[in-house]
Amino acid sequence: MTQNSPEYYLVDKKVLPEVFIKVMEVKQRLNTGESVSVNEAVRKTGLSRSAYYKYKDSVLPFYEAASGKKVTLLIAVENFQGILSSIIQIIASSRANILTINQNIPINGLADISISIETVSMLGTLDDVVNDINKLAGVRKCTILSRE
Numbered sequence: 852m853t854q855n856s857p858e859y860y861l862v863d864k865k866v867l868p869e870v871f872i873k874v875m876e877v878k879q880r881l882n883t884g885e886s887v888s889v890n891e892a893v894r895k896t897g898l899s900r901s902a903y904y905k906y907k908d909s910v911l912p913f914y915e916a917a918s919g920k921k922v923t924l925l926i927a928v929e930n931f932q933g934i935l936s937s938i939i940q941i942i943a944s945s946r947a948n949i950l951t952i953n954q955n956i957p958i959n960g961l962a963d964i965s966i967s968i969e970t971v972s973m974l975g976t977l978d979d980v981v982n983d984i985n986k987l988a989g990v991r992k993c994t995i996l997s998r999e
Contacts, residue, residue, distance in 0.1 A: 873898040874906045881978075882995055908976050921950065921999040922977060924984070926964040930957040931989035935964060938990070941983045942966065947973040965996065 864872065877892040879885075886892035893903050928934050935954060942949055948969040955963045970977060977995070984993040 870898065870902050871906060871910045874903055874910045875912065877903050878907065884994065907978070920970050921967060922970055923965055923967045923996040923998075924981065924993055925996040926966065926984060926993045927991040928962055928964060929989040929991065930960045930962060934987065934989045937987050938964065938966070938984055941980060941987070942968060945973050945975055945980050947980065961991065 873896050876896045877886075877889070877898060880892040880895065881889065886895060889900060889903060893900050926938060928938075935952075939949065939952075948971070950967040950969055951965075952967075953965045973980075981993050981995065984990055
């Protein structure tokens with residue numbers, strides 16, 4: 852194994868330090884929409900922001916650790932010209948592989964877009980991509996719909 856390659860271990864949750872369990876709880880709150888921000892999620896969980904950011908990319912549930920995972924993003928957007936292109940550019944710059952794109956017809960100025968990506972060669976984290984998409988003008992909300 853090369854020095855930069857991650858090395859994974861399968862460990863029973865019962866023996867993990869509490870900080871790792873809380874990091875997973877924060878991630879779950881964010882992914883399910885139970886909390887709308889990292890600040891809210893860490894406050895409800897009783898974890899510091901610094902601990903969350905320190906470990907968020909290193910602690911994964913077993914089903915997420917495999918490389919090549921597929922993720923579907925659900926994005927609610929305003930009907931702006933070029934918004935889909937901007938979203939695709941963010942995904943492309945992360946080097947994620949776009950598998951499918953589906954955009955519904957705008958109704959009352961809003962449209963839903965679902966984009967499925969493969970993250971095997973992605974640079975950065977999925978949270979970074981979601982956060983960057985959420986910062987785009989015209990994006991109402993970008994969330995993770997599913998992970999495989």
